[in-house]
């Protein structure tokens with residue numbers, strides 16, 4: 001028999017499930033690039049924290065995008081997208097790309113990002129970021145108020161050095177950096 005300590009309910013009251021999800025410490029921040037950068041058509045970049053790795057082999061990552069976003073429209077239309085990991089030096093650009101709509105604003109121009117297609121995809125990659133993951137769309141999952149676009153990573157570039165020290169995290173209205181490593185597995 002497992003000796004599990006009994007926690008009386010009054011010490012851990014029932015709470016609203018949506019509110020309880022605020023208990024996640026933070027999620028990594030990415031910039032999602034979509035459109036056709038080869039022909040300079042409908043290129044856009046958007047900030048997202050709903051991002052996860054869905055498979056290691058093949059490498060598949062997904063981003064959760066609300067159907068309200070212009071990026072959602074473009075992700076449905078195009079077969080590829082890029083997921084770019086910004087450093088803390090890009091915090092203002094990250095905020096900008098998470099507040100402005102690409103239908104009205106050229107976020108590449110406003111942020112001073114170079115508009116170039118990926119090595120293996122037509123979607124734009126953000127060279128200024130620490131990591132560029134070029135994804136070919138494989139699945140679209142309607143999960144509720146966000147749609148998950150999954151893509152196989154077909155090409156990647158990464159800066160030298162410890163990326164995790166510089167990468168941004170976000171949740172509950174606060175940007176953070178990842179903390180110290182406290183134990184190795």
Ligand SMILES: Cc1cc2nc3c(=O)[nH]c(=O)nc-3n(C[C@H](O)[C@H](O)[C@H](O)COP(=O)(O)O)c2cc1C
Pocket residue numbers: 029044045046047048049050051064065066068069070071072094095097098099100101102103146170
């Ligand atoms: C830090 C941060 C994280 C965000 N994460 C997401 C996300 O994961 N999914 C989403 O749909 N919107 C997210 N947003 C909101 C979009 O980035 C924002 O609505 C953006 O203006 C949409 O751009 P678009 O209209 O050009 O697609 C986030 C915003 C910020 C500031």
